[in-house]
Amino acid sequence: VRHRHVETMWGLAVVALVMAATYQPAFLLYPAQAFSAALVFFVAGCELAMPVGRQAPTTLARLVVVAYGGTALASAGAGLLVRAGLAPGGPTPSFASGEAALGAARVILLSPLGLEQAPALFPAAWVLVAIALARAVLAGAAAVAGSFGVAGAGFLGALAALAAAEPQGAGSGGQLFVARTAFAVAFCALGRFVHGVGEPTRRRLRAPVSLALGFVAVDALASSGGLRSLVDAGALGPASLLTMTLVVLMASAVASYAAEVVPTRSALLALGRTWVAVIAGHAAVAFLVELALVRAGALPGAALGSAVPAPELNRFWLICVVPALAVPAILARAAAGVRPPTNVAQEEP
Amino acid sequence: MTAFRTPAAPRLLHVDVMLAFGIVMVVMGHRYQPPYLFFPAYTFHMALFFFVSGYLASIKVGLREKGRFLAHKARSQLLFYFRWNAFFAALTFLLAVAGIRLGYAIPAVGSWADVAESGRAFLVVPFTDGHHYHLYAAAWFIPQLWLVHVVFQTVCFRPGRLVAGVALAAAVPVTLFLLEEGLQSYEDLRLTGVRTALAFLFFLAGHTVRLWEDRLAKVLLAPWFLVVAFAAVNVIAINFGNIRYNFVLGNVNNVRVWVPVTASLLIVLIVFQLSHHAARFLDDRSWVLVVGRSTQDILVWHFTVFLGVNVVLWALGLVPFEKLSDNWYAWEKERTWLLYEVPAIAVPILVRRWWDRRTIQVVTEPTRARRAPAERKAAQR
Numbered sequence: 221v222r223h224r225h226v227e228t229m230w231g232l233a234v235v236a237l238v239m240a241a242t243y244q245p246a247f248l249l250y251p252a253q254a255f256s257a258a259l260v261f262f263v264a265g266c267e268l269a270m271p272v273g274r275q276a277p278t279t280l281a282r283l284v285v286v287a288y289g290g291t292a293l294a295s296a297g298a299g300l301l302v303r304a305g306l307a308p309g310g311p312t313p314s315f316a317s318g319e320a321a322l323g324a325a326r327v328i329l330l331s332p333l334g335l336e337q338a339p340a341l342f343p344a345a346w347v348l349v350a351i352a353l354a355r356a357v358l359a360g361a362a363a364v365a366g367s368f369g370v371a372g373a374g375f376l377g378a379l380a381a382l383a384a385a386e387p388q389g390a391g392s393g394g395q396l397f398v399a400r401t402a403f404a405v406a407f408c409a410l411g412r413f414v415h416g417v418g419e420p421t422r423r424r425l426r427a428p429v430s431l432a433l434g435f436v437a438v439d440a441l442a443s444s445g446g447l448r449s450l451v452d453a454g455a456l457g458p459a460s461l462l463t464m465t466l467v468v469l470m471a472s473a474v475a476s477y478a479a480e481v482v483p484t485r486s487a488l489l490a491l492g493r494t495w496v497a498v499i500a501g502h503a504a505v506a507f508l509v510e511l512a513l514v515r516a517g518a519l520p521g522a523a524l525g526s527a528v529p530a531p532e533l534n535r536f537w538l539i540c541v542v543p544a545l546a547v548p549a550i551l552a553r554a555a556a557g558v559r560p561p562t563n564v565a566q567e568e569p
Numbered sequence: 570m571t572a573f574r575t576p577a578a579p580r581l582l583h584v585d586v587m588l589a590f591g592i593v594m595v596v597m598g599h600r601y602q603p604p605y606l607f608f609p610a611y612t613f614h615m616a617l618f619f620f621v622s623g624y625l626a627s628i629k630v631g632l633r634e635k636g637r638f639l640a641h642k643a644r645s646q647l648l649f650y651f652r653w654n655a656f657f658a659a660l661t662f663l664l665a666v667a668g669i670r671l672g673y674a675i676p677a678v679g680s681w682a683d684v685a686e687s688g689r690a691f692l693v694v695p696f697t698d699g700h701h702y703h704l705y706a707a708a709w710f711i712p713q714l715w716l717v718h719v720v721f722q723t724v725c726f727r728p729g730r731l732v733a734g735v736a737l738a739a740a741v742p743v744t745l746f747l748l749e750e751g752l753q754s755y756e757d758l759r760l761t762g763v764r765t766a767l768a769f770l771f772f773l774a775g776h777t778v779r780l781w782e783d784r785l786a787k788v789l790l791a792p793w794f795l796v797v798a799f800a801a802v803n804v805i806a807i808n809f810g811n812i813r814y815n816f817v818l819g820n821v822n823n824v825r826v827w828v829p830v831t832a833s834l835l836i837v838l839i840v841f842q843l844s845h846h847a848a849r850f851l852d853d854r855s856w857v858l859v860v861g862r863s864t865q866d867i868l869v870w871h872f873t874v875f876l877g878v879n880v881v882l883w884a885l886g887l888v889p890f891e892k893l894s895d896n897w898y899a900w901e902k903e904r905t906w907l908l909y910e911v912p913a914i915a916v917p918i919l920v921r922r923w924w925d926r927r928t929i930q931v932v933t934e935p936t937r938a939r940r941a942p943a944e945r946k947a948a949q950r
Contacts, residue, residue: 245803247608439603481846482792534807
């Protein structure tokens with residue numbers, strides 16, 4: 221049984237992630253780019269379970285292999301679409317020669333790790349793999365130590381290492397991979413730690429005064445560049461790490477309130493239950509919408525495949541963001557078949 | 570002198586939360602609002618107060634009842650306003666003597682013309698822009714609310730959903746017409762007319778929501794409505810231009826006058842829902858509720874506290890003396906906004922508590938539940 225609070229947080233996290241990748245409305249609190257990845261890893265850590273006994277190595281390996289295999293396959297598919305001229309930008313795999321085929325294989329195998337540029341249709345591949353890697357690292361450490369007490373220490377350690385290294389964005393390559401993985405481990409560990417705290421601490425974390433203080437602190441950090449985080453590029457400074465920590469804690473507090481308000485059949489919870497599909501599929505759906513807008517003459521052709529959303533897209537943000545969220549979620553639900561809401565057992569003990 | 574007060578009636582917690590949010594936005598709007606905090610204050614904050622007033626209002630039956638009610642409101646609002654207006658007139662005069670000029674109608678007694686002008690500023694300007702004494706500028710809301718009550722009791726001649734619904738339907742085109750007139754930035758009593766119409770619209774919207782709350786709650790309190798309203802405000806702002814305006818000036822700064830009004834109403838409804846949810850989780854002694862219950866004190870005093878902070882900063886050599894005459898001046902406000910805004914909210918609350926403790930004794934009456942056994946015993950005897 222997944223906690224309703226965690227499902228709500230997953231819903232919020234994927235909305236933030238999709239808005240960061242497509243378009244964010246003007247009055248929506250902090251820039252989603254500044255915290256969405258941290259929030260995703262934080263929630264991934266919340267529902268981390270400790271593998272038991274001999275199953276541990278198998279479970280951990282399966283976690284990584286499934287995530288990596290899945291994302292590599294999706295990357296390959298996205299690359300082939302580019303090749304066929306059906307998708308924008310990004311690396312174009314070619315099999316014309318042995319060298320080109322080797323290059324295509326490199327893209328397919330290494331882009332999920334962030335060691336190569338990912339195809340434009342699947343920019344969040346690294347998020348899924350990083351979640352699996354971070355969970356494996358934490359669960360492995362917990363299995364060795366016998367408890368999740370390591371999570372807090374893991375968070376502080378990873379954060380200190382990142383803050384000390386202060387990576388300025390390597391673009392791609394080993395340094396980027398290490399920075400992203402350490403970042404994922406840190407926020408997964410924070411999520412696991414916060415999820416495991418007792419009721420008094422939880423109450424203190426979500427108190428209105430904590431939210432107000434968090435807001436004031438983030439506002440102060442924003443002037444030091446705390447909200448200009450570029451996690452995708454691996455550029456992480458101490459100010460942005462501290463800001464992200466505060467923002468995810470505030471998001472967790474808000475989600476705990478929201479979880480008690482949203483109905484069981486809410487769209488937010490539905491998004492939370494299908495987070496993998498939404499993270500994997502939103503860019504492709506957004507591309508299709510943009511393509512339709514270009515064909516209709518509402519957007520210039522140059523807007524397609526651009527890393528920065530075209531300004532003209534602002535007027536159409538709703539018809540871009542809503543399908544990018546809804547279509548993958550609906551497809552995932554259809555593929556999984558109709559199932560009762562996962563929190564029924566929690567509501568009716 | 571000791572006044573006596575019976576225990577307060579039970580309060581609607583979500584209304585207290587709405588008031589708290591509104592008054593914090595007023596203080597932020599007058600000083601500095603951090604960039605990532607909700608919608609800009611000047612898109613909705615005064616509309617929120619009129620909405621809440623309408624939400625709590627009731628239509629009186631019969632001319633005598635209406636007259637008595639308006640007389641009561643005149644005492645609690647107009648008399649209250651003019652009592653403090655006299656205080657701020659004296660304060661503004663004394664500050665002007667000290668070289669701090671805060672107001673465009675500083676009382677003067679040099680000639681009969683000066684006296685006449687000072688009297689006009691004291692009695693008439695509160696019903697136009699109300700900014701004659703800068704330290705008291707925010708209180709324009711109070712006489713305006715009284716005018717709205719007069720219009721409300723006149724237009725809604727008897728209680729009921731039908732009358733309120735028809736009044737709202739009629740108020741929409743009239744208000745939009747007057748707002749188009751208001752684009753000319755009137756500075757005389759025509760401004761009062763435009764602003765009263767706008768205030769009345771939000772007041773009536775609040776009243777209608779209250780009357781239909783049993784049916785509307787399903788929609789207004791549903792999470793999907795929050796998302797839809799939020800998206801609608803964004804779509805309106807992107808496609809139809811400016812949604813910020815200064816309520817007191819009666820000029821909505823958009824030739825499509827419906828745009829800021831609709832955006833305001835949607836934002837107010839967003840606050841309405843959020844306040845409902847927040848009220849479920851707040852402790853009865855939460856500081857949020859305390860702020861909501863001290864709205865009037867904060868409204869009246871926050872500019873004075875701002876001046877107090879500036880005076881302290883001047884004494885420390887951080888603010889030049891001439892800036893003390895600028896009511897809206899704040900020293901490095903992006904960094905120091907808390908230095909102004911926390912005292913602006915806390916000081917009026919603390920002063921009121923101190924004053925109440927000195928002067929008011931709460932009389933507790935035995936409740937019906939407590940009285941019942943005593944009555945039973947008396948009956949047995």
